[in-house]
Amino acid sequence: MAALRRLRQCRPSGIAMSHFHTSSCASARQHYKMLVLGGGSGGISMSARMKRMMGAENVAVVEPSEMHYYQPIWTLVGAGAKTLTSSGRSTASVMPSGVKWVKSKVQEINPNTNTVRTDDGSEISYEYLIVALGLQLHYEKIKGLPEGFEQPKIGSNYSVQTVDKTWKALQDFKEGNAVFTFPNTPVKCAGAPQKIMYLTEAFLRKTGKRDKANIIYNTSLPVLFGIKKYADSLWDIVKQRDLQVNLRQNLIEVRADKQEAVFENLDKPGETNVIEYEMLHVTPPMGRPNLVVKGSQLADEAGWLDVNKDNLQHKRYPNVFGIGDCTNLPTIRTAAAVAAQTAILNRSISKVMKNEKPDRTYDGYTSCPLVTSYNTVILAEFDYNGQPLETFPVNQAKESRFMYHMKADVMPHLYWHGLLRYV
Numbered sequence: 001m002a003a004l005r006r007l008r009q010c011r012p013s014g015i016a017m018s019h020f021h022t023s024s025c026a027s028a029r030q031h032y033k034m035l036v037l038g039g040g041s042g043g044i045s046m047s048a049r050m051k052r053m054m055g056a057e058n059v060a061v062v063e064p065s066e067m068h069y070y071q072p073i074w075t076l077v078g079a080g081a082k083t084l085t086s087s088g089r090s091t092a093s094v095m096p097s098g099v100k101w102v103k104s105k106v107q108e109i110n111p112n113t114n115t116v117r118t119d120d121g122s123e124i125s126y127e128y129l130i131v132a133l134g135l136q137l138h139y140e141k142i143k144g145l146p147e148g149f150e151q152p153k154i155g156s157n158y159s160v161q162t163v164d165k166t167w168k169a170l171q172d173f174k175e176g177n178a179v180f181t182f183p184n185t186p187v188k189c190a191g192a193p194q195k196i197m198y199l200t201e202a203f204l205r206k207t208g209k210r211d212k213a214n215i216i217y218n219t220s221l222p223v224l225f226g227i228k229k230y231a232d233s234l235w236d237i238v239k240q241r242d243l244q245v246n247l248r249q250n251l252i253e254v255r256a257d258k259q260e261a262v263f264e265n266l267d268k269p270g271e272t273n274v275i276e277y278e279m280l281h282v283t284p285p286m287g288r289p290n291l292v293v294k295g296s297q298l299a300d301e302a303g304w305l306d307v308n309k310d311n312l313q314h315k316r317y318p319n320v321f322g323i324g325d326c327t328n329l330p331t332i333r334t335a336a337a338v339a340a341q342t343a344i345l346n347r348s349i350s351k352v353m354k355n356e357k358p359d360r361t362y363d364g365y366t367s368c369p370l371v372t373s374y375n376t377v378i379l380a381e382f383d384y385n386g387q388p389l390e391t392f393p394v395n396q397a398k399e400s401r402f403m404y405h406m407k408a409d410v411m412p413h414l415y416w417h418g419l420l421r422y423v
C-alpha cells in the first residue's frame with residue numbers, strides 16, 4: 001500500500017531521445033534502448049514505466065512464459081479460498097502495448113558487450129538493462145522431490161504445478177500430523193510458509209477435524225518471524241491455537257510412499273528426525289537465477305545480482321539495474337517490495353540517462369500480509385532495519401478483518417490495474 005502510494009509520487013520526467021532503429025519489422029530488430037529480463041512483477045511493472053519514459057518502441061522484455069501469475073494469492077488458493085485460474089492472466093495481456101515481447105529464455109548476459117543471448121541463439125544488444133529474473137525454486141534439493149508430488153497428501157503453494165495439491169491434501173485430511181516446512185535458504189515472502197499453517201488450522205476447526213490433528217511447523221530459522229513486533233503476535237496465536245513450532249529443523253527428504261518427512265537438526269549436524277504426516281506443505285529451497293553468475297560479472301559472492309541498495313543500480317555496470325527477488329537487496333523478497341522499488345528505479349534510470357547521479361534512496365520497504373485465518377491478517381510492513389513502516393493508523397500487529405479484505409480483494413486489483421500498468 002505505502003509502496004503503491006509512493007510510486008505515484010515518482011513520475012518520469014522527459015528524457016532526450018537518441019536515434020534508434022524503429023523498423024516496423026520488430027522480430028528482425030536486435031537492439032533496444034531498454035532491455036528488461038523477466039516478465040514477472042518487477043519486469044512488467046518496469047517495462048510499463050520505461051514505455052512512458054522512452055516510448056514503447058525502445059523497450060523489449062525477454063520472458064518465456066505464456067502466463068503471468070499474481071503469486072501472493074497462492075496462499076489463499078492452497079487453502080481453497082481463491083481459484084488458481086483467478087491468479088493468472090496471459091503474458092500477452094499484461095505486456096504494455098507496443099513493447100516488444102521476446103518470447104525466449106535468457107541464456108547468458110554479457111555486460112561487457114551490452115548483449116544477452118537467448119535460448120534460440122539470438123543475440124540482443126541494449127543500451128540499458130533491467131534484470132528482473134526472480135529466484136529459482138529447488139524442490140530437487142529435497143530427496144524424493146519433485147516426484148513425491150505425484151502422491152497425495154503433499155502440496156506446495158510456491159509453484160503453479162503444486163498449489164492445488166495443497167488444497168486437495170487439506171480437504172482429504174482425516175487424522176494425524178499436518179506438517180509445514182521452511183527451508184534453509186533465502187525465500188520469497190518469508191511469511192507464506194506459516195500462513196498456510198494458520199489457514200489449515202482454521203479449516204480443520206471449521207470442518208470438525210481439529211481435535212484429530214497435530215499441527216507442526218518445522219522451520220530452519222531460529223525465529224518464528226524476523227521482526228519482533230509481528231513475531232510476538234504470531235507466538236501468541238501459536239500458543240492459543242495449540243500449534244507446535246520447532247526451530248532449526250530443515251526438511252531434507254520426503255518419502256511420499258510412506259508419508260514420511262525427514263528433517264535435519266541444524267544445531268546438531270547429523271541428527272535427523274522422521275515425522276509421519278497426513279498432510280505435508282513444502283516450502284522449497286530457493287536460490288539465485290543461474291545465469292546471473294554464468295559468464296558474467298553481475299553477481300555478488302553469494303550469486304545474487306549485485307546492486308546498490310539505495311538506488312538499485314548495478315555496482316560495477318552503471319547501465320545495468322536490478323529489481324525484485326533476483327537482487328541482493330537486504331530486505332524480504334515480496335511483490336510489495338517490488339512496488340516500492342519501481343519508483344526508486346524509475347528515478348535512478350531517468351537520472352543516469354541524463355548523466356546525473358541517482359538521488360532517491362530505497363529504504364528497504366517490504367510488506368508481508370500474515371494471513372492468520374480465513375478472515376484475518378496481521379499486516380507486517382517494515383524497512384531494511386526491521387523498523388515497522390506501517391500504512392494504517394492502527395496497530396498492524398493485531399489480527400484484522402479489514403487487512404484480510406485488503407489482502408484478498410484490494411491488493412490483487414491494485415496489482416493488475418495499478419502496479420503492472422503504471423496508472
Ligand SMILES: Cc1cc2nc3c(=O)[nH]c(=O)nc-3n(C[C@H](O)[C@H](O)[C@H](O)COP(=O)(O)OP(=O)(O)OC[C@H]3O[C@@H](n4cnc5c(N)ncnc54)[C@H](O)[C@@H]3O)c2cc1C
Pocket residue numbers: 037038039040041042043062063064065070071072073074075104105106107132133134135157158159188189192289291323324325326333334335336337338367368369
Ligand atoms: C506462495 C507465495 C506467496 C507470496 N505472498 C506474497 C505476499 O503476500 N505479498 C507480497 O508482496 N509478495 C508475496 N509473494 C512474493 C512475490 O510474488 C514475489 O516476491 C514477486 O513476484 C517478485 O517479483 P520478481 O519480478 O522479482 O519475480 P517474479 O515475479 O517471480 O518474476 C520473474 C520472472 O522471470 C522469468 N524468468 C526466469 N528465468 C528467466 C530467463 N532465463 N529468461 C527470461 N525470463 C526468465 C520468470 O518466468 C518470471 O516471469 C509470494 C510468493 C509466493 C510464491
